[in-house]
Amino acid sequence: MRVKAASAAVALVLALAVPAALDVAGRPFLVNLVTKIAVMSAAVVSLDLIVGFGGLLSLGHAAFFGLAAYCVGVLAVGGVTSIWIQLPAAAGLAAAAALIMGLIAVRTAGIYFLMITLALAQLLYYLAVGSERLGGDDGFALPRSVLGGGLAFDQPIVLCYASVAALALVLYAARRLVQSQFGRALQGVRSNEPRMRALGYDSFRIKLAAFVVAGAMCGVAGALFVNLKAYVSPAYMHWTRSGELLVMLLLGGIGTLNGALAGVVVFEAFETFLPPLLERWHSGSGGNWMLLFGPFLIAVALLSRRGVAGLFARWWPAAAVDAMSRERSSQSDPGIAPDEDVPAPAQVHRTEERSPGRLQIRALRKTFGGLVATDGVTLDVPPGEFHAIIGPNGAGKTTLMAQIGGEQDPDQGEILVDGHPLTGMPVHRRARLGIGRACQMSSILKDFTVLENVALAVQARQRPALHPWRNANDPRFTEPAREALRQVELLSRAETLAGDLVHGEQRRLELAMVLAMHPRVLLLDEPLAGAGSEESKQLLATLRSLRGRYTVILIEHDVDAVFELADRVTVLLYGRIIASGSPDDVRTDQAVQVAYLGAGNE
Amino acid sequence: MTASLFAEQLLNGVQYGVFLFLVSAGLTLIFGIMNFVNLAHGTLFMLGAYAAAAVYGLTGSYMAAWAAAPVAAGLAGWLLEAALIRHTYSRDHLVQVMVTFGLLVFFNQLMVVLFGAGSQPLDVPAALAGRIDLLPGRPYPTFRLAIIVVGALVAVLLYLVISRTRIGALVRAGASNRIMLDALGVDVRILYTCVFAAGAALAGLAGVMAGPVLSIEPGMGDEMLVLSFVVIVIGGIGSIRGALAASLIVGIVEVLGRSSLKDLLVAVLGYSAGQVAAPALASVAVYVVMVLVLFFRPQGLFPARQG
Numbered sequence A: 001m002r003v004k005a006a007s008a009a010v011a012l013v014l015a016l017a018v019p020a021a022l023d024v025a026g027r028p029f030l031v032n033l034v035t036k037i038a039v040m041s042a043a044v045v046s047l048d049l050i051v052g053f054g055g056l057l058s059l060g061h062a063a064f065f066g067l068a069a070y071c072v073g074v075l076a077v078g079g080v081t082s083i084w085i086q087l088p089a090a091a092g093l094a095a096a097a098a099l100i101m102g103l104i105a106v107r108t109a110g111i112y113f114l115m116i117t118l119a120l121a122q123l124l125y126y127l128a129v130g131s132e133r134l135g136g137d138d139g140f141a142l143p144r145s146v147l148g149g150g151l152a153f154d155q156p157i158v159l160c161y162a163s164v165a166a167l168a169l170v171l172y173a174a175r176r177l178v179q180s181q182f183g184r185a186l187q188g189v190r191s192n193e194p195r196m197r198a199l200g201y202d203s204f205r206i207k208l209a210a211f212v213v214a215g216a217m218c219g220v221a222g223a224l225f226v227n228l229k230a231y232v233s234p235a236y237m238h239w240t241r242s243g244e245l246l247v248m249l250l251l252g253g254i255g256t257l258n259g260a261l262a263g264v265v266v267f268e269a270f271e272t273f274l275p276p277l278l279e280r281w282h283s284g285s286g287g288n289w290m291l292l293f294g295p296f297l298i299a300v301a302l303l304s305r306r307g308v309a310g311l312f313a314r315w316w317p318a319a320a321v322d323a324m325s326r327e328r329s330s331q332s333d334p335g336i337a338p339d340e341d342v343p344a345p346a347q348v349h350r351t352e353e354r355s356p357g358r359l360q361i362r363a364l365r366k367t368f369g370g371l372v373a374t375d376g377v378t379l380d381v382p383p384g385e386f387h388a389i390i391g392p393n394g395a396g397k398t399t400l401m402a403q404i405g406g407e408q409d410p411d412q413g414e415i416l417v418d419g420h421p422l423t424g425m426p427v428h429r430r431a432r433l434g435i436g437r438a439c440q441m442s443s444i445l446k447d448f449t450v451l452e453n454v455a456l457a458v459q460a461r462q463r464p465a466l467h468p469w470r471n472a473n474d475p476r477f478t479e480p481a482r483e484a485l486r487q488v489e490l491l492s493r494a495e496t497l498a499g500d501l502v503h504g505e506q507r508r509l510e511l512a513m514v515l516a517m518h519p520r521v522l523l524l525d526e527p528l529a530g531a532g533s534e535e536s537k538q539l540l541a542t543l544r545s546l547r548g549r550y551t552v553i554l555i556e557h558d559v560d561a562v563f564e565l566a567d568r569v570t571v572l573l574y575g576r577i578i579a580s581g582s583p584d585d586v587r588t589d590q591a592v593q594v595a596y597l598g599a600g601n602e
Numbered sequence B: 001m002t003a004s005l006f007a008e009q010l011l012n013g014v015q016y017g018v019f020l021f022l023v024s025a026g027l028t029l030i031f032g033i034m035n036f037v038n039l040a041h042g043t044l045f046m047l048g049a050y051a052a053a054a055v056y057g058l059t060g061s062y063m064a065a066w067a068a069a070p071v072a073a074g075l076a077g078w079l080l081e082a083a084l085i086r087h088t089y090s091r092d093h094l095v096q097v098m099v100t101f102g103l104l105v106f107f108n109q110l111m112v113v114l115f116g117a118g119s120q121p122l123d124v125p126a127a128l129a130g131r132i133d134l135l136p137g138r139p140y141p142t143f144r145l146a147i148i149v150v151g152a153l154v155a156v157l158l159y160l161v162i163s164r165t166r167i168g169a170l171v172r173a174g175a176s177n178r179i180m181l182d183a184l185g186v187d188v189r190i191l192y193t194c195v196f197a198a199g200a201a202l203a204g205l206a207g208v209m210a211g212p213v214l215s216i217e218p219g220m221g222d223e224m225l226v227l228s229f230v231v232i233v234i235g236g237i238g239s240i241r242g243a244l245a246a247s248l249i250v251g252i253v254e255v256l257g258r259s260s261l262k263d264l265l266v267a268v269l270g271y272s273a274g275q276v277a278a279p280a281l282a283s284v285a286v287y288v289v290m291v292l293v294l295f296f297r298p299q300g301l302f303p304a305r306q307g
Helices: A002-024 A027-055 A062-077 A082-104 A110-130 A155-181 A183-191 A193-199 A202-228 A237-254 A261-280 A287-301 A307-311 A317-324 A345-352 A398-404 A428-432 A450-461 A475-487 A503-516 A533-546 A557-565 A583-588 A590-595 B005-034 B041-057 B064-084 B093-115 B140-164 B168-177 B178-183 B188-210 B220-235 B240-269 B271-296
Strands: A146-148 A359-368 A373-380 A388-391 A412-417 A435-438 A519-527 A551-555 A568-573 A578-581 B131-135 B139-143
Touching: A002 A155, A027 A155, A027 A183, A027 A202, A027 A261, A062 A082, A062 A110, A062 A202, A062 A237, A062 B064, A082 A110, A082 A146, A082 A450, A082 B005, A110 A237, A110 B093, A146 A237, A155 A183, A155 A202, A155 A237, A155 A388, A155 A578, A183 A450, A183 B064, A193 A202, A193 A428, A193 A450, A193 B093, A202 A345, A237 A307, A237 A373, A237 B093, A237 B220, A261 A287, A261 B093, A287 A551, A287 B093, A359 A398, A373 A398, A373 A568, A388 A398, A388 A475, A388 A557, A398 A435, A398 A519, A398 B131, A428 A435, A428 B005, A428 B139, A435 A503, A435 A568, A450 A475, A450 A503, A450 B139, A503 A519, A533 A557, A557 A583, A568 A583, A578 A583, A583 A590, A590 B131, A590 B240, B005 B041, B005 B139, B005 B140, B005 B168, B005 B188, B005 B220, B005 B240, B041 B093, B041 B188, B041 B220, B064 B188, B093 B140, B131 B140, B140 B168, B140 B188, B140 B220, B168 B178, B168 B188, B178 B188, B188 B220, B220 B271, B240 B271
Parallel strands: A388 A551, A388 A568, A435 A519, A519 A551
Antiparallel strands: A359 A373, A359 A412, A568 A578, B131 B139
């Protein structure tokens, strides 16, 4: 903590003193360089929000920068020179563009997302190039903005302090956002989107919101940058500018926010200081800095996972540690105290416990081509019943679960929870209605701690679930999470990374997450599969403790476990129910013995 | 606009589409099979063009220049894949973006150092310099027609390779299910290198053909890369058929947009509004098409990947 406070103080003093010193020394070039670094850093921080924390690799971020620049330019030329009007307008326009772009692009992922953001940014670029009123290819000059009180951006020192202040604000806002409930959920979506949806998070909206916020922040940077140049040009939006922003982000260390500054400084060192050196060595060779920069970039990308700081890790361990303490893991450090105006945790937890629900399935049918996976299944599971579904491989058990959970929709038939029809509802809304699902392969957030995993599940059912300012490490979430971990005997591992847990522990963690949702109906898909005998015993004990407290639908191949746990057993064969009743009835059922237990062969 | 002018523009669109197809065909396979983000593909297109210009300058032979372009680009692709790119397949997309962006920056500047910042001359060969009476009253440049013919030949050849040969079967399998291909014990490393080098060679071929039509200059691949992204998004990642259809669509929309959108807008919006809106809209027409396709068919026109 002391180191952190000290470095913050140093940063503050530097930010205040350096521009003034340079100004007094009569070095406007260097003052402007500080301005440029501050502005570009703000843009890179905004990009880090979506790339580093949202996992959205955008190659169109410069569009928001350029759009804001054009907005300020058009206003300034039209006579509106007050920055207090220009800045909100520019940020608003960038946000609106990000919303439209996001609506198209955020549904996709990976290479698709990258290509689409790039193409859409290029669309804006060509619009600017093709518009003669906006100066076409050349762009246009504009008067610099006025701050009021005799201050204006045509004084380099004023623009410099404004830019440093803007960077500080953007950094602060980004940090708060990343540590907030919203930020935690955003990182959860990056880590494991299907699990987040199954917890009740609308992942599309979360990513879209992050995209829009980042766009607005980048707009602020663009609005200031245009004041540095007093000129707008379509080149600000060209896709290679977006590429450069990504380069700066990678150089500084992705997912670190503060690293943006380092990345921009390194980039500027190449772009600003190398050309004059090269010119001195050989006239006309200034542009060749790119010959050095290209390979440098490749080396950093290949050799270091944490930007330039990571490169020097061997000789300068402190830098590496600093760069590696990613935002999320540093959150256990109470840099920002949780808000105090929240009710005591335990009470919230108790009063919110939901009663078990009734699950009704009516004439459900699902086909894949010629294969009938679910063939007229009708089930009525009363509240609190522990209901097992068994059947040989390919009987349609998992397909049935997927239709209840929402990954697949039936062709015909209905699914109701407490009378609410689920059919056609997206996964996250079913989760909010009370469907909790544990998957065949444990679905957890591997790069989160055990406690954070469960806290996210608790957070999902709180209102507001996605507070953009309030810290996610709030006792309102962590206390119920500890409670759930105690239930599955995993509390001692609370601070472990979930990915480091052994198989059985991961299953129990997933169960704890699902229980922390307070589900009305619990779907368990082969919880014992792949567990060793000791693990099995522990898991069985946990499952036993659920009896009577939850409505449970269990798929399991371990028939002994099923007959011990279940109140009622349903047997599926080729998508059809061939028997349903108490364990004893099913065990002695002739059809079941022939079809499933294979007794007919003997 | 007369019907014959329209037909001529349509042919120009097809010819532009052929460039796009040659560049995108390899790139869509690289995306689809290796799941590798390649920003340096346009650079290989540029290298092909420069290689042709250099060889023509040295030998004065068009044949040599035409042969040099795909060979040089293919060789460059093979070397880059084996030395560098292979080591990034298992890494983040971000790392791949950085590495290939670094290559792009490096080679753009390298061309400035070697050849200067201006554009390189590469004229139409004398045998193809004339015009053919293809359309009544509108002789069409033979060279442009030749481009279309070469493009058609390459498309047929690619189709045969991919549908009839063993390596083609692997390519198809890789595009529809990459992980399964790995699991089947196929030596994917050789496959990846082949696909990368072949894609590079095709891009290089496009480069030499673009020489007389576009201009050979540093950064000429950057714009081509973006357009081939649009082609791949429209056609569907990993699909050669999709790349072909989308290339033709994008080529025709781009050329017709620039040539006849003004007339259309002037007719609809009135003279002044049409004059103002046309250039801006013409240059973004292909992106609008992309957005429309994404809206109605998010996986592209011919998705290669199942499920």
